[in-house]
Amino acid sequence: MSAIMWLVAALGFGFFAYLLYTRQFKWLLGVVRNVALGIVGILLFNFLFSGMELAVGINAITAMVVGLLGAPGFLLLYAAQMLL
Numbered sequence: 001m002s003a004i005m006w007l008v009a010a011l012g013f014g015f016f017a018y019l020l021y022t023r024q025f026k027w028l029l030g031v032v033r034n035v036a037l038g039i040v041g042i043l044l045f046n047f048l049f050s051g052m053e054l055a056v057g058i059n060a061i062t063a064m065v066v067g068l069l070g071a072p073g074f075l076l077l078y079a080a081q082m083l084l
Contacts, residue, residue: 031067038066038074045078056081 020029039058046055056062056077065073 034070035063035067038070039063041074042066042077054078054081 042056042058042062049055062077065077069076
């Protein structure tokens with residue numbers, strides 16, 4: 001029975017991997033890339049501007065803002081932080 005479960009899991013993983021590399025999920029890979037780069041950018045800017053007390057927290061909302069909007073979202077977070 002466990003061999004059948006492993007086979008089903010492997011087929012499911014293979015199908016998911018296939019979908020990731022087709023055009024259907026290219027936008028998902030772009031969002032994941034933007035989230036990763038955005039988190040690194042936020043960490044870097046928080047480190048560089050720590051003396052000015054200009055820091056943006058890293059959580060799911062800020063990650064998704066940067067992931068969906070890209071560089072404008074990154075700038076939006078810091079602009080909002082300066083206004084507050």
